[in-house]
Amino acid sequence: MSEQLFSLHSWPRAIVHIDGDAFFTSCEEAIHPELRGKPLITGGERGIVACASYAAKKIGVARGVPLHEARKICPGLIILPSDYETYSLFSRRIFSIMRRFTPDVEEYSIDEAFADITGMRRxxxxxYEEIALRMKQDIERELGITVSVGLSITKVLAKVASKHQKPAGMTVIKGREIPDYLRNLPVEKIWGIGNATTNYLAKMGIRYALEFARLPEKTVLQKFTKPGVEIWQELRGKSVHPVTAEEKSSYASISKTKTFAPPTNDAEYLFAQLMRNMESACIKARRYKLAPHKI
Incomplete structure (x- = not known):
């Protein structure tokens, strides 16, 4: 099937995705330069690894593992309690810097944001490439942390791009270049595709993003629900998820989810992930000055 099914225009839209690299430990390294390059984790107060520096990751320390296991992997591991108040300050600074370039900034999480820079060249x-690079350089120079940047024509593709050269990289996916980046990308790496959809696609003989994106529209509409159809559209270069700059003023509920691939019944690992999700939800609640009535 022809790859010309994808966008023939380089920039029908220009969407930037900024993603902090090992964000919590990067903040600690910015405050304490003597820790740079050392195996470092945060989460000591909870007994689990909330975030691991890249030096710790290279040794084999992964996010979400219990501390006793992390110590076995790396006896010289530096363990710090999480300082969410400080991380939130860094987060707000990132978003503030991004807004120098465009008012259309969507704060996706404490260490991630999208920016729509369409029409800002003049x-x-x-x-657009220079704008995204300047955004990245200003964040890194002013805050002393590194971020990975993706620039593309939809939010899903921008997120694919930001993961392509982690850490501290920048990847640009123009409309005509979409097939090159999707060809060897496993479907489970696509933003929004979880374990169930991955397994469903596998039964259809689809393992890679390009195979999914090449499916005929009729097949996609018959076999997938609305979220799956929208991911398919975004992978093909059609922007259906606009950058939402307007913040919500209130929430009826706050949730954080984690899909396990492969599934696990390891109670200790599940508890570690539960604690991480609860912490993420609490960060968001504090930001909006909310308190839970029910958990």
């Missing part, structure tokens, strides 16, 4: 006297 105003900023720069190409």
């Amino acid at each position: 105003a900023l006297h720069s190409s």
